Amino acid sequence: MLSPKIKRSIQDLRYLLDRGYPRDSAVEFVSDHYQLELDDRHLLARCVFSRDEVQDHRKRLIDSSDVRDFEIGIDGYNVLITIESILKGERIVRCDDGFVRDLQAIFGKYKMSEFTDKAVIKIIKALKEMEPGRVVWLFDKQVSKSGELAGYTRRELDRMGLEGDAKTTVGTDAKVWKFEVSATSDRVVIERSERVLDIPFEFLEGKEENLIDLTEIQ
Structure with a gap:
Protein backbone atom coordinates (compact mmCIF):
# COMPACT_ATOMS: atom_id res chain seq x y z
CA MET A 1 0.00 0.00 0.00
CA LEU A 2 3.01 2.28 0.34
CA SER A 3 5.00 3.53 -2.61
CA PRO A 4 8.80 3.24 -2.71
CA LYS A 5 8.97 7.02 -2.16
CA ILE A 6 6.95 6.82 1.06
CA LYS A 7 9.04 3.91 2.32
CA ARG A 8 12.23 5.90 1.70
CA SER A 9 10.77 8.89 3.53
CA ILE A 10 9.95 6.68 6.52
CA GLN A 11 13.49 5.30 6.58
CA ASP A 12 15.00 8.78 6.28
CA LEU A 13 12.88 10.15 9.10
CA ARG A 14 13.82 7.27 11.38
CA TYR A 15 17.47 7.98 10.61
CA LEU A 16 17.13 11.62 11.64
CA LEU A 17 15.10 10.86 14.77
CA ASP A 18 17.60 8.22 15.87
CA ARG A 19 20.27 10.91 15.74
CA GLY A 20 18.36 13.34 17.90
CA TYR A 21 16.95 15.73 15.32
CA PRO A 22 13.84 17.62 16.55
CA PHE A 29 12.39 18.47 6.09
CA VAL A 30 11.68 14.91 4.90
CA SER A 31 8.13 15.76 3.78
CA ASP A 32 9.33 18.72 1.74
CA HIS A 33 12.24 16.76 0.30
CA TYR A 34 9.92 14.05 -1.04
CA GLN A 35 7.09 16.53 -1.81
CA LEU A 36 4.63 14.43 0.16
CA GLU A 37 0.86 14.87 0.11
CA LEU A 38 -0.95 15.83 3.33
CA ASP A 39 -1.98 12.26 4.30
CA ASP A 40 1.58 11.04 3.94
CA ARG A 41 2.87 13.95 6.03
CA HIS A 42 0.41 12.89 8.73
CA LEU A 43 1.75 9.35 8.43
CA LEU A 44 5.28 10.54 9.17
CA ALA A 45 4.23 12.87 11.97
CA ARG A 46 2.00 10.40 13.78
CA CYS A 47 3.53 7.02 13.11
CA VAL A 48 7.32 7.14 12.71
CA PHE A 49 9.53 7.06 15.82
CA SER A 50 13.13 6.70 16.88
CA ARG A 51 14.35 3.41 18.34
CA ASP A 52 14.43 4.94 21.82
CA GLU A 53 10.83 6.14 21.50
CA VAL A 54 9.70 2.74 20.25
CA GLN A 55 11.25 0.98 23.24
CA ASP A 56 9.80 3.51 25.68
CA HIS A 57 6.26 3.29 24.25
CA ARG A 58 6.23 -0.48 24.04
CA LYS A 59 7.31 -0.96 27.65
CA ARG A 60 4.21 1.02 28.71
CA LEU A 61 1.82 -0.87 26.43
CA ILE A 62 -0.24 -3.52 28.22
CA ASP A 63 -2.47 -6.27 26.91
CA SER A 64 -6.24 -6.02 27.24
CA SER A 65 -6.16 -9.06 29.52
CA ASP A 66 -4.07 -7.09 32.03
CA VAL A 67 -6.48 -4.21 32.78
CA ARG A 68 -8.85 -6.11 35.05
CA ASP A 69 -9.87 -4.06 38.12
CA GLU A 84 -14.65 5.38 13.53
CA ARG A 91 -6.61 3.69 6.18
CA ILE A 92 -5.22 2.93 9.59
CA VAL A 93 -1.62 2.36 10.60
CA ARG A 94 0.20 0.06 12.96
CA CYS A 95 2.98 2.46 13.77
CA ASP A 96 6.65 1.93 14.60
CA ASP A 97 5.83 1.72 18.31
CA GLY A 98 3.11 -0.89 17.76
CA PHE A 99 0.18 1.46 18.43
CA VAL A 100 -2.70 1.68 15.97
CA ARG A 101 -3.44 5.19 14.69
CA LYS A 125 -18.56 -3.75 24.67
CA ALA A 126 -14.83 -4.34 24.25
CA LEU A 127 -14.05 -2.64 27.56
CA LYS A 128 -16.70 -4.62 29.39
CA GLU A 129 -15.03 -7.88 28.35
CA MET A 130 -11.77 -6.61 29.86
CA GLU A 131 -13.46 -6.21 33.28
CA PRO A 132 -11.85 -2.94 34.39
CA GLY A 133 -12.67 -1.52 37.79
CA ARG A 134 -13.98 1.69 36.23
CA VAL A 135 -13.66 3.70 33.03
CA VAL A 136 -13.70 7.47 32.62
CA TRP A 137 -14.08 9.03 29.16
CA LEU A 138 -12.61 12.51 28.81
CA PHE A 139 -13.67 14.68 25.88
CA ASP A 140 -12.02 18.02 25.12
CA LYS A 141 -14.40 20.78 26.12
CA GLN A 142 -13.44 23.12 23.28
CA VAL A 143 -14.70 20.70 20.60
CA SER A 144 -18.26 21.42 19.47
CA LYS A 145 -20.98 19.27 21.07
CA SER A 146 -18.58 17.52 23.44
CA GLY A 147 -21.19 17.82 26.18
CA GLU A 148 -23.75 16.04 24.01
CA LEU A 149 -21.27 13.28 23.22
CA ALA A 150 -20.30 12.87 26.88
CA GLY A 151 -23.96 12.64 27.85
CA TYR A 152 -24.66 9.99 25.24
CA THR A 153 -21.61 8.01 26.37
CA ARG A 154 -22.72 8.16 30.03
CA ARG A 155 -26.14 6.80 29.09
CA GLU A 156 -24.60 3.94 27.12
CA LEU A 157 -22.24 3.07 29.98
CA ASP A 158 -25.23 2.86 32.31
CA ARG A 159 -27.38 0.94 29.84
CA MET A 160 -24.63 -1.61 29.17
CA GLY A 161 -23.74 -2.00 32.83
CA LEU A 162 -20.15 -0.78 32.77
CA GLU A 163 -19.04 1.23 35.80
CA GLY A 164 -17.78 4.60 34.71
CA ASP A 165 -18.38 8.18 33.64
CA ALA A 166 -17.93 10.51 30.67
CA LYS A 167 -17.21 14.21 30.98
CA THR A 168 -15.85 17.22 29.15
CA THR A 169 -12.66 18.80 30.36
CA VAL A 170 -9.78 21.10 29.49
CA GLY A 171 -6.22 19.86 29.61
CA THR A 172 -7.35 16.36 28.70
CA ASP A 173 -3.85 14.97 28.15
CA ALA A 174 -2.65 15.77 31.66
CA LYS A 175 -5.77 14.21 33.16
CA VAL A 176 -5.63 11.01 31.12
CA TRP A 177 -2.03 10.15 31.97
CA LYS A 178 -2.79 10.27 35.71
CA PHE A 179 -5.05 7.20 35.56
CA GLU A 180 -3.86 3.70 36.42
CA VAL A 181 -4.29 2.87 32.73
CA SER A 182 -4.42 5.42 29.89
CA ALA A 183 -6.31 4.52 26.72
CA THR A 184 -4.70 6.62 24.01
CA SER A 185 -2.29 6.67 21.10
CA ASP A 186 -1.18 10.25 21.74
CA ARG A 187 2.61 10.34 21.94
CA VAL A 188 2.71 12.93 24.71
CA VAL A 189 0.22 11.03 26.87
CA ILE A 190 1.97 7.70 26.32
CA GLU A 191 5.29 9.11 27.47
CA ARG A 192 3.75 10.35 30.75
CA SER A 193 1.63 7.25 31.48
CA GLU A 194 2.53 4.25 33.59
CA ARG A 195 0.39 1.82 31.59
CA VAL A 196 -1.25 2.32 28.20
CA LEU A 197 -4.07 0.39 26.54
CA ASP A 198 -4.40 0.43 22.75
CA ILE A 199 -8.16 -0.01 22.29
CA PRO A 200 -8.13 0.25 18.45
CA PHE A 201 -5.80 -2.77 18.32
CA GLU A 202 -8.73 -4.86 19.58
CA PHE A 203 -10.68 -4.03 16.42
CA LEU A 204 -8.12 -4.99 13.78
CA GLU A 205 -9.32 -8.52 13.11
CA GLY A 206 -10.94 -8.67 9.68
CA LYS A 207 -9.75 -5.15 8.81
CA GLU A 208 -6.23 -6.05 7.67
CA GLU A 209 -6.89 -4.96 4.08
CA ASN A 210 -6.94 -1.32 5.24
CA LEU A 211 -3.99 -1.65 7.60
CA ILE A 212 -0.56 -0.20 6.88
CA ASP A 213 1.99 -1.95 9.06
CA LEU A 214 5.11 0.14 9.49
CA THR A 215 6.69 -2.49 11.72
CA GLU A 216 7.25 -4.53 8.55
CA ILE A 217 9.22 -1.74 6.85
CA GLN A 218 12.93 -1.88 7.70
Missing part, protein backbone atom coordinates in the same frame (compact mmCIF):
# COMPACT_ATOMS: atom_id res chain seq x y z
CA ARG A 23 10.70 15.80 15.43
CA ASP A 24 8.80 18.71 13.89
CA SER A 25 11.80 19.95 11.91
CA ALA A 26 12.73 16.44 10.75
CA VAL A 27 9.17 15.68 9.61
CA GLU A 28 8.98 18.96 7.71
CA PHE A 70 -7.83 -1.04 36.98
CA GLU A 71 -9.35 2.41 36.48
CA ILE A 72 -8.98 3.41 32.82
CA GLY A 73 -8.84 7.00 31.62
CA ILE A 74 -9.93 7.20 27.98
CA ASP A 75 -8.59 9.91 25.70
CA GLY A 76 -12.06 10.35 24.21
CA TYR A 77 -11.60 11.85 20.76
CA ASN A 78 -8.26 10.16 20.23
CA VAL A 79 -9.77 6.69 20.64
CA LEU A 80 -13.16 7.45 19.11
CA ILE A 81 -11.83 8.92 15.85
CA THR A 82 -9.57 5.91 15.28
CA ILE A 83 -12.40 3.43 15.88
CA SER A 85 -11.91 5.27 10.89
CA ILE A 86 -11.75 1.49 11.25
CA LEU A 87 -15.54 1.18 10.93
CA LYS A 88 -15.53 3.41 7.83
CA GLY A 89 -12.87 1.28 6.15
CA GLU A 90 -10.37 4.13 6.03
CA ASP A 102 -5.64 6.83 12.08
CA LEU A 103 -4.51 9.43 9.57
CA GLN A 104 -7.34 11.86 10.21
CA ALA A 105 -6.53 15.45 11.06
CA ILE A 106 -10.02 16.37 12.23
CA PHE A 107 -9.62 16.60 15.99
CA GLY A 108 -10.80 20.19 16.50
CA LYS A 109 -13.35 19.87 13.69
CA TYR A 110 -14.88 16.57 14.84
CA LYS A 111 -18.58 16.13 14.11
CA MET A 112 -20.86 13.39 15.37
CA SER A 113 -22.18 11.10 12.64
CA GLU A 114 -23.96 7.78 12.14
CA PHE A 115 -20.66 6.12 13.05
CA THR A 116 -20.41 7.80 16.44
CA ASP A 117 -22.98 5.68 18.27
CA LYS A 118 -21.66 2.51 16.64
CA ALA A 119 -18.12 3.29 17.74
CA VAL A 120 -19.10 4.20 21.31
CA ILE A 121 -21.12 0.99 21.72
CA LYS A 122 -18.36 -1.18 20.28
CA ILE A 123 -15.76 0.41 22.55
CA ILE A 124 -17.93 -0.13 25.63
Whole structure:
Protein backbone atom coordinates (compact mmCIF):
# COMPACT_ATOMS: atom_id res chain seq x y z
CA MET A 1 0.00 0.00 0.00
CA LEU A 2 3.01 2.28 0.34
CA SER A 3 5.00 3.53 -2.61
CA PRO A 4 8.80 3.24 -2.71
CA LYS A 5 8.97 7.02 -2.16
CA ILE A 6 6.95 6.82 1.06
CA LYS A 7 9.04 3.91 2.32
CA ARG A 8 12.23 5.90 1.70
CA SER A 9 10.77 8.89 3.53
CA ILE A 10 9.95 6.68 6.52
CA GLN A 11 13.49 5.30 6.58
CA ASP A 12 15.00 8.78 6.28
CA LEU A 13 12.88 10.15 9.10
CA ARG A 14 13.82 7.27 11.38
CA TYR A 15 17.47 7.98 10.61
CA LEU A 16 17.13 11.62 11.64
CA LEU A 17 15.10 10.86 14.77
CA ASP A 18 17.60 8.22 15.87
CA ARG A 19 20.27 10.91 15.74
CA GLY A 20 18.36 13.34 17.90
CA TYR A 21 16.95 15.73 15.32
CA PRO A 22 13.84 17.62 16.55
CA ARG A 23 10.70 15.80 15.43
CA ASP A 24 8.80 18.71 13.89
CA SER A 25 11.80 19.95 11.91
CA ALA A 26 12.73 16.44 10.75
CA VAL A 27 9.17 15.68 9.61
CA GLU A 28 8.98 18.96 7.71
CA PHE A 29 12.39 18.47 6.09
CA VAL A 30 11.68 14.91 4.90
CA SER A 31 8.13 15.76 3.78
CA ASP A 32 9.33 18.72 1.74
CA HIS A 33 12.24 16.76 0.30
CA TYR A 34 9.92 14.05 -1.04
CA GLN A 35 7.09 16.53 -1.81
CA LEU A 36 4.63 14.43 0.16
CA GLU A 37 0.86 14.87 0.11
CA LEU A 38 -0.95 15.83 3.33
CA ASP A 39 -1.98 12.26 4.30
CA ASP A 40 1.58 11.04 3.94
CA ARG A 41 2.87 13.95 6.03
CA HIS A 42 0.41 12.89 8.73
CA LEU A 43 1.75 9.35 8.43
CA LEU A 44 5.28 10.54 9.17
CA ALA A 45 4.23 12.87 11.97
CA ARG A 46 2.00 10.40 13.78
CA CYS A 47 3.53 7.02 13.11
CA VAL A 48 7.32 7.14 12.71
CA PHE A 49 9.53 7.06 15.82
CA SER A 50 13.13 6.70 16.88
CA ARG A 51 14.35 3.41 18.34
CA ASP A 52 14.43 4.94 21.82
CA GLU A 53 10.83 6.14 21.50
CA VAL A 54 9.70 2.74 20.25
CA GLN A 55 11.25 0.98 23.24
CA ASP A 56 9.80 3.51 25.68
CA HIS A 57 6.26 3.29 24.25
CA ARG A 58 6.23 -0.48 24.04
CA LYS A 59 7.31 -0.96 27.65
CA ARG A 60 4.21 1.02 28.71
CA LEU A 61 1.82 -0.87 26.43
CA ILE A 62 -0.24 -3.52 28.22
CA ASP A 63 -2.47 -6.27 26.91
CA SER A 64 -6.24 -6.02 27.24
CA SER A 65 -6.16 -9.06 29.52
CA ASP A 66 -4.07 -7.09 32.03
CA VAL A 67 -6.48 -4.21 32.78
CA ARG A 68 -8.85 -6.11 35.05
CA ASP A 69 -9.87 -4.06 38.12
CA PHE A 70 -7.83 -1.04 36.98
CA GLU A 71 -9.35 2.41 36.48
CA ILE A 72 -8.98 3.41 32.82
CA GLY A 73 -8.84 7.00 31.62
CA ILE A 74 -9.93 7.20 27.98
CA ASP A 75 -8.59 9.91 25.70
CA GLY A 76 -12.06 10.35 24.21
CA TYR A 77 -11.60 11.85 20.76
CA ASN A 78 -8.26 10.16 20.23
CA VAL A 79 -9.77 6.69 20.64
CA LEU A 80 -13.16 7.45 19.11
CA ILE A 81 -11.83 8.92 15.85
CA THR A 82 -9.57 5.91 15.28
CA ILE A 83 -12.40 3.43 15.88
CA GLU A 84 -14.65 5.38 13.53
CA SER A 85 -11.91 5.27 10.89
CA ILE A 86 -11.75 1.49 11.25
CA LEU A 87 -15.54 1.18 10.93
CA LYS A 88 -15.53 3.41 7.83
CA GLY A 89 -12.87 1.28 6.15
CA GLU A 90 -10.37 4.13 6.03
CA ARG A 91 -6.61 3.69 6.18
CA ILE A 92 -5.22 2.93 9.59
CA VAL A 93 -1.62 2.36 10.60
CA ARG A 94 0.20 0.06 12.96
CA CYS A 95 2.98 2.46 13.77
CA ASP A 96 6.65 1.93 14.60
CA ASP A 97 5.83 1.72 18.31
CA GLY A 98 3.11 -0.89 17.76
CA PHE A 99 0.18 1.46 18.43
CA VAL A 100 -2.70 1.68 15.97
CA ARG A 101 -3.44 5.19 14.69
CA ASP A 102 -5.64 6.83 12.08
CA LEU A 103 -4.51 9.43 9.57
CA GLN A 104 -7.34 11.86 10.21
CA ALA A 105 -6.53 15.45 11.06
CA ILE A 106 -10.02 16.37 12.23
CA PHE A 107 -9.62 16.60 15.99
CA GLY A 108 -10.80 20.19 16.50
CA LYS A 109 -13.35 19.87 13.69
CA TYR A 110 -14.88 16.57 14.84
CA LYS A 111 -18.58 16.13 14.11
CA MET A 112 -20.86 13.39 15.37
CA SER A 113 -22.18 11.10 12.64
CA GLU A 114 -23.96 7.78 12.14
CA PHE A 115 -20.66 6.12 13.05
CA THR A 116 -20.41 7.80 16.44
CA ASP A 117 -22.98 5.68 18.27
CA LYS A 118 -21.66 2.51 16.64
CA ALA A 119 -18.12 3.29 17.74
CA VAL A 120 -19.10 4.20 21.31
CA ILE A 121 -21.12 0.99 21.72
CA LYS A 122 -18.36 -1.18 20.28
CA ILE A 123 -15.76 0.41 22.55
CA ILE A 124 -17.93 -0.13 25.63
CA LYS A 125 -18.56 -3.75 24.67
CA ALA A 126 -14.83 -4.34 24.25
CA LEU A 127 -14.05 -2.64 27.56
CA LYS A 128 -16.70 -4.62 29.39
CA GLU A 129 -15.03 -7.88 28.35
CA MET A 130 -11.77 -6.61 29.86
CA GLU A 131 -13.46 -6.21 33.28
CA PRO A 132 -11.85 -2.94 34.39
CA GLY A 133 -12.67 -1.52 37.79
CA ARG A 134 -13.98 1.69 36.23
CA VAL A 135 -13.66 3.70 33.03
CA VAL A 136 -13.70 7.47 32.62
CA TRP A 137 -14.08 9.03 29.16
CA LEU A 138 -12.61 12.51 28.81
CA PHE A 139 -13.67 14.68 25.88
CA ASP A 140 -12.02 18.02 25.12
CA LYS A 141 -14.40 20.78 26.12
CA GLN A 142 -13.44 23.12 23.28
CA VAL A 143 -14.70 20.70 20.60
CA SER A 144 -18.26 21.42 19.47
CA LYS A 145 -20.98 19.27 21.07
CA SER A 146 -18.58 17.52 23.44
CA GLY A 147 -21.19 17.82 26.18
CA GLU A 148 -23.75 16.04 24.01
CA LEU A 149 -21.27 13.28 23.22
CA ALA A 150 -20.30 12.87 26.88
CA GLY A 151 -23.96 12.64 27.85
CA TYR A 152 -24.66 9.99 25.24
CA THR A 153 -21.61 8.01 26.37
CA ARG A 154 -22.72 8.16 30.03
CA ARG A 155 -26.14 6.80 29.09
CA GLU A 156 -24.60 3.94 27.12
CA LEU A 157 -22.24 3.07 29.98
CA ASP A 158 -25.23 2.86 32.31
CA ARG A 159 -27.38 0.94 29.84
CA MET A 160 -24.63 -1.61 29.17
CA GLY A 161 -23.74 -2.00 32.83
CA LEU A 162 -20.15 -0.78 32.77
CA GLU A 163 -19.04 1.23 35.80
CA GLY A 164 -17.78 4.60 34.71
CA ASP A 165 -18.38 8.18 33.64
CA ALA A 166 -17.93 10.51 30.67
CA LYS A 167 -17.21 14.21 30.98
CA THR A 168 -15.85 17.22 29.15
CA THR A 169 -12.66 18.80 30.36
CA VAL A 170 -9.78 21.10 29.49
CA GLY A 171 -6.22 19.86 29.61
CA THR A 172 -7.35 16.36 28.70
CA ASP A 173 -3.85 14.97 28.15
CA ALA A 174 -2.65 15.77 31.66
CA LYS A 175 -5.77 14.21 33.16
CA VAL A 176 -5.63 11.01 31.12
CA TRP A 177 -2.03 10.15 31.97
CA LYS A 178 -2.79 10.27 35.71
CA PHE A 179 -5.05 7.20 35.56
CA GLU A 180 -3.86 3.70 36.42
CA VAL A 181 -4.29 2.87 32.73
CA SER A 182 -4.42 5.42 29.89
CA ALA A 183 -6.31 4.52 26.72
CA THR A 184 -4.70 6.62 24.01
CA SER A 185 -2.29 6.67 21.10
CA ASP A 186 -1.18 10.25 21.74
CA ARG A 187 2.61 10.34 21.94
CA VAL A 188 2.71 12.93 24.71
CA VAL A 189 0.22 11.03 26.87
CA ILE A 190 1.97 7.70 26.32
CA GLU A 191 5.29 9.11 27.47
CA ARG A 192 3.75 10.35 30.75
CA SER A 193 1.63 7.25 31.48
CA GLU A 194 2.53 4.25 33.59
CA ARG A 195 0.39 1.82 31.59
CA VAL A 196 -1.25 2.32 28.20
CA LEU A 197 -4.07 0.39 26.54
CA ASP A 198 -4.40 0.43 22.75
CA ILE A 199 -8.16 -0.01 22.29
CA PRO A 200 -8.13 0.25 18.45
CA PHE A 201 -5.80 -2.77 18.32
CA GLU A 202 -8.73 -4.86 19.58
CA PHE A 203 -10.68 -4.03 16.42
CA LEU A 204 -8.12 -4.99 13.78
CA GLU A 205 -9.32 -8.52 13.11
CA GLY A 206 -10.94 -8.67 9.68
CA LYS A 207 -9.75 -5.15 8.81
CA GLU A 208 -6.23 -6.05 7.67
CA GLU A 209 -6.89 -4.96 4.08
CA ASN A 210 -6.94 -1.32 5.24
CA LEU A 211 -3.99 -1.65 7.60
CA ILE A 212 -0.56 -0.20 6.88
CA ASP A 213 1.99 -1.95 9.06
CA LEU A 214 5.11 0.14 9.49
CA THR A 215 6.69 -2.49 11.72
CA GLU A 216 7.25 -4.53 8.55
CA ILE A 217 9.22 -1.74 6.85
CA GLN A 218 12.93 -1.88 7.70
